[in-house]
Amino acid sequence: MTKKLTVLMTPANFVGPIMSSIGIGEVLRDSGHRVVFAVRASWRPKLQALGFVVELLGGEQEVVKDTVEDSLELIKNMISNRTPLEKGLNTFTTEMMADLIAIGEADEPYYRQIIDRHKPDAIISDNVINMPSVVNSGSVWIMSNSNNPLSLDMCLEDNRLPPSLLGLPINDKSLWDDYRRQINETRFQAFKVWADWLQSHGCPAPAANQLWFPSPYANFYLIPKELDYTDIRPLPDNFYQFDYYKRTANEDVFEIPEQLRQKSGKLIYLSLGSMGSADVDLMKRLVAMLANSEHRFIVSKGVNHDKYELADNMWGERFVPQVKVLSIVDLFLTHGGNNSITECMYFGKPMLVFPLFFDQFDNAQRVEDKGYGIRLNPYECSEQQLLQSIDKILNDNKLIEKLRQVSQRIQTEKLIEKIPEIIDRLVKQKSK
Incomplete structure (x- = not known):
């Protein structure tokens, strides 16, 4: 300079x-x-x-x-x-x-x-x-x-x-x-x-x-x-x-909540973004289906955080420090906003994308076309489709390794x- x-x-x-x-x-x-x-x-x-x-x-x-x-x-x-x-x-x-x-x-x-x-x-x-x-x-x-x-x-x-x-x-x-x-x-x-x-x-x-x-x-x-x-x-x-x-997030501190540390299963992050999480009925629908998963969930509850309850295998708050959380989870369930997609790739995490509007549809399709995750309609997918998709991604070792290499390239360049x-x-x- x-x-x-x-x-x-x-x-x-x-x-x-x-x-x-x-x-x-x-x-x-x-x-x-x-x-x-x-x-x-x-x-x-x-x-x-x-x-x-x-x-x-x-x-x-x-x-x-x-x-x-x-x-x-x-x-x-x-x-x-x-x-x-x-x-x-x-x-x-x-x-x-x-x-x-x-x-x-x-x-x-x-x-x-x-x-x-x-x-x-x-x-x-x-x-x-x-x-x-x-x-x-x-x-x-x-x-x-x-x-x-x-x-x-x-x-x-x-x-x-x-x-x-x-x-x-x-x-x-x-x-x-x-x-x-x-x-x-x-x-x-x-x-x-x-x-x-x-x-x-x-x-x-x-x-x-x-x-x-x-x-x-x-x-x-x-x-x-x-x-x-x-x-x-x-x-x-x-x-x-x-x-x-990606923001540095130096001002954020996050540790896995005690109630999740005591449970088994992979750690999964659910966020529909600041706008998507405002849809209470949709959040309730996803929470009800994920309640039957064997895995643990961190949930970004959003502006209407006080209008619905989480299941026993979940913890969440209105605001969750996403950059810190993505660094420690095994899978990201996301609305597919561009910041979220790029931050997820930065950390090399697989994703299941629930597009809601605007460019989220393009991101979800591109992620699926390129083999970095799965696209689902959050309003129409069945509980079986959702839970099977989660397990399919978590057990895809080739995908996990491919994403590890992507993360290494991004963080190196x-x-x-x-x-x-x-x-x-x-x-x-x-x-x-």
């Missing part, structure tokens, strides 16, 4: 993008750079405790809200037993774009003030959408995609891959064209409204049916090499793949540590 840089992080107000940004921010912080987060007030305590500078979107007067509790109605609409196509057709609708534009209009003045105040050398935006204040900042700006990289079709459409968010297999193209047509027809007007809004703020418009345009500087995306799609669709040189954005070098090089090139 030749100069201490100021890097501004502008993640979307969801757990996934913010946690990914924390992973990137920690590497930059530990390299001696000054890291600033522009976020909602509810995230300030956690981010300040990690040594980051925090600027508020909404200002000091904004009421502090729990991100998940404030989104329960949205969560109910997203998480239900509908097909991936039905959910995909309801993603990025005209109504949703109107909401995004309203949020963008409200946030733009704050972003501009924050950028003017800190004059960042670089901005990393894990926001899925382009924000005019970032694009027009005069700084090096980087789009960071913490979703499954199939979602890059929203800026780089490529018919060699299936349309994103639908969980379609790579080796069966029978539904690709029909589903792509339906998705494009549904989103065309919504994306046009968004493109018009970007142009009204001095930005270039994305191409038709593209939600955002890539940065000319650099674009980061998150997926282990073993699950990437570059063997089918190479990406431009300014796209950088990272195996994980440490691709995330290249981020400061990339940013430093881009800033130098721009200043010439």
